[in-house]
Amino acid sequence: MNPATAAPPTARSDTRTQTSVTCPFCSLLCDDLEVTNRGGSLGVSAGDCARARAGFEREYTVQPPQIGGRSVSLEEAVAAAVRLLRGARHPLYGGLGTDVAGMRGLLALADKTGGIVDHMLGDSMYRNILAMQDRGWILTTMTEVRNRADVVVFANLDAVSDHPRFFERNIWNADSMFGLPTKSRQVVYLGEGLNTRPGISPDGRKPLHLKNEPERLGELIGALRALLAGQSLQAEAVAGVRVSALMKLLGIMKGAKYGVIIWSPPRLPFASADLIVEAICDLVKELNAQTRFSGFALGGNEGILTAGAVCAWQSGYQLRTDFGAGFPEFDPTRNATARLLENDDVDLLMWTATFLAGHTPPATRAPTILLAPPLPSVDSRCAVYIPVGTPGVDHRGQMCRVDNVVSLPLHQVRESALPSVAGVCDLLLQSL
Numbered sequence: 471m472n473p474a475t476a477a478p479p480t481a482r483s484d485t486r487t488q489t490s491v492t493c494p495f496c497s498l499l500c501d502d503l504e505v506t507n508r509g510g511s512l513g514v515s516a517g518d519c520a521r522a523r524a525g526f527e528r529e530y531t532v533q534p535p536q537i538g539g540r541s542v543s544l545e546e547a548v549a550a551a552v553r554l555l556r557g558a559r560h561p562l563y564g565g566l567g568t569d570v571a572g573m574r575g576l577l578a579l580a581d582k583t584g585g586i587v588d589h590m591l592g593d594s595m596y597r598n599i600l601a602m603q604d605r606g607w608i609l610t611t612m613t614e615v616r617n618r619a620d621v622v623v624f625a626n627l628d629a630v631s632d633h634p635r636f637f638e639r640n641i642w643n644a645d646s647m648f649g650l651p652t653k654s655r656q657v658v659y660l661g662e663g664l665n666t667r668p669g670i671s672p673d674g675r676k677p678l679h680l681k682n683e684p685e686r687l688g689e690l691i692g693a694l695r696a697l698l699a700g701q702s703l704q705a706e707a708v709a710g711v712r713v714s715a716l717m718k719l720l721g722i723m724k725g726a727k728y729g730v731i732i733w734s735p736p737r738l739p740f741a742s743a744d745l746i747v748e749a750i751c752d753l754v755k756e757l758n759a760q761t762r763f764s765g766f767a768l769g770g771n772e773g774i775l776t777a778g779a780v781c782a783w784q785s786g787y788q789l790r791t792d793f794g795a796g797f798p799e800f801d802p803t804r805n806a807t808a809r810l811l812e813n814d815d816v817d818l819l820m821w822t823a824t825f826l827a828g829h830t831p832p833a834t835r836a837p838t839i840l841l842a843p844p845l846p847s848v849d850s851r852c853a854v855y856i857p858v859g860t861p862g863v864d865h866r867g868q869m870c871r872v873d874n875v876v877s878l879p880l881h882q883v884r885e886s887a888l889p890s891v892a893g894v895c896d897l898l899l900q901s902l
């Protein structure tokens with residue numbers, strides 16, 4: 471993880487190229503990008519990654535803050551936001567799409583104003599956290615997947631839709647430690663509507679694909695667990711997959727030297743999907759009686775892992791913590807954004823989204839303060855809008871990677887007049 475390096479200016483004095491740049495636009499945090507800055511317009515070389523290009527090459531315009539749709543100075547916008555924060559009895563700090571420093575600032579505000587913190591992807595995050603709290607799990611890291619996994623099962627996801635370079639970086643990587651021939655990996659997909667082309671090995675071997683109905687993944691995992699326990703099934707098919715195909719898959723999983731099953735919380739948008747995550751984690755534990763197998767949760771976009779980590783470091787609790795009583799109170803059901811807004815349980819929404827998603831805050835009767843990058847149009851319901859920079863583009867920062875074992879430095883790749891979220895939080899805290 472080399473620091474980004476700036477090459478000497480090329481023929482045009484306003485053109486610079488940086489190498490080993492870390493990308494903040496999905497939770498893989500690839501740190502091998504090359505970014506060329508031509509007078510503030512960025513061009514990125516990032517393998518086959520439209521997501522990185524959408525983030526880095528987003529049009530950069532200097533835009534003034536707004537109060538009720540009217541352009542104002544930063545000082546006026548901060549003063550208006552302070553008035554709203556002072557008047558609020560129970561604000562919600564939502565979105566939380568930012569870096570470590572930005573999240574520290576938002577937590578300090580929540581602590582000072584008696585607010586609640588929740589991320590825009592909080593519902594999907596809790597599919598994992600509830601499973602982990604209830605049952606525990608055996609998870610592995612991205613480095614272990616890259617260097618050790620000989621069987622990789624994707625449960626209801628193709629990985630590349632949300633993390634475009636996952637196969638390039640972790641499955642068909644040319645080099646690996648411990649002598650693993652990566653192109654001989656067995657890739658398995660479970661589910662329909664997936665882009666399975668990246669699962670074809672460099673030597674043309676097709677992946678195994680079992681097309682279960684996505685919302686019935688839990689039944690399929692249950693059937694695998696029953697077969698693993700030596701039970702017979704009184705059915706010819708489960709969730710649309712023939713039992714003979716399940717037996718074949720089980721044979722592959724039991725034959726793995728280091729198997730990994732990957733799921734993505736946002737790709738399980740079903741009621742009680744934490745029970746599906748629990749079933750996957752139980753299957754992993756049971757497979758470990760016979761071989762080595764691990765789970766891997768491939769979510770974490772829009773800074774949710776960073777927000778969760780900072781909240782845990784500083785308060786001792788995960789997101790969905792309420793500071794209204796003067797101390798942190800954790801309640802993942804009561805403190806969910808959708809429930810709080812629907813029931814008018816908060817009287818101010820401060821919404822932060824600096825990456826690719828969530829630039830339009832959710833509908834609410836409460837006044838809204840929006841911290842987001844320059845936008846073509848701002849939701850007219852926002853009482854105050856303060857344009858901010860994106861970490862890793864407009865300013866330096868740090869974020870937590872998808873496997874939660876490292877945080878990576880982000881680099882500034884252009885001069886920017888936009889303040890960071892942390893900078894705006896500092897200004898607000900000074901005036902509160």
Ligand code: SF4
Pocket residue numbers: 493494495496497498499500516519521522633634635636
């Ligand atoms: S896969 Fe993710 S981190 Fe890597 S370049 Fe693409 S968007 Fe950026």
